[in-house]
């Protein structure tokens with residue numbers, strides 16, 4: 001059974017088409033790139049997969065569950081059980097320290113408090129000594145590593161990473177891809193990386209190419 005199974009997914013924003021995916025699936029344990037230029041709907045698709053943004057039409061099955069047939073509480077539960085997300089803008093909670101950010105992720109996922117799991121997740125991203133730091137005292141790269149640790153501290157089956165490398169130089173791009181792939185291995189998770197960064201292409205062979213639909217519409221109208 002595929003971990004992700006999408007059929008007839010459509011979405012428009014302000015009357016402009018953003019997503020149109022007739023069929024797409026990702027088998028458990030495979031990794032996949034979501035490729036497409038800026039504005040092609042990568043973030044919209046990530047949010048639809050995670051149960052954060054309802055698409056206009058179509059079906060998303062995650063581990064056999066129809067995400068958008070569930071009520072909000074059941075969707076939250078499914079997200080907590082299955083998914084870890086590295087948001088494009090990271091979304092660390094500024095008022096909480098690094099350790100508390102990870103504890104919060106486990107709490108939201110309905111998992112028991114586990115200081116060992118939090119410490120291990122931070123150790124794996126090289127930040128075992130920054131448990132008590134507030135996000136504002138971290139470099140951008142450190143914040144991103146905290147966001148990766150937070151995504152995996154719940155042992156997700158699916159890691160969604162939205163544009164994790166586009167702002168990074170070559171060396172850090174390679175490091176972040178290494179880290180994401182390593183963490184996916186540790187969790188035996190499927191990794192889905194949304195990107196327009198050519199440098200990631202060599203690292204993951206499976207891909208879904210998203211065209212920029214609004215540009216096609218504009219092209220036809222012109």
Ligand SMILES: Nc1ncnc2c1ncn2[C@@H]1O[C@H](COP(=O)(O)OP(=O)(O)OP(=O)(O)O)[C@@H](O)[C@H]1O
Nearest residue numbers: 013014018036037038039040041042043044045214
């Ligand atoms: N709140 C919004 N209001 C209006 N248009 C929006 C809104 N959010 C997204 N869009 C539009 O929807 C389209 C898809 O946006 P989305 O962020 O999913 O693309 P993306 O591929 O992730 O882009 P990027 O690589 O720049 O992050 C874009 O054309 C964008 O302008």
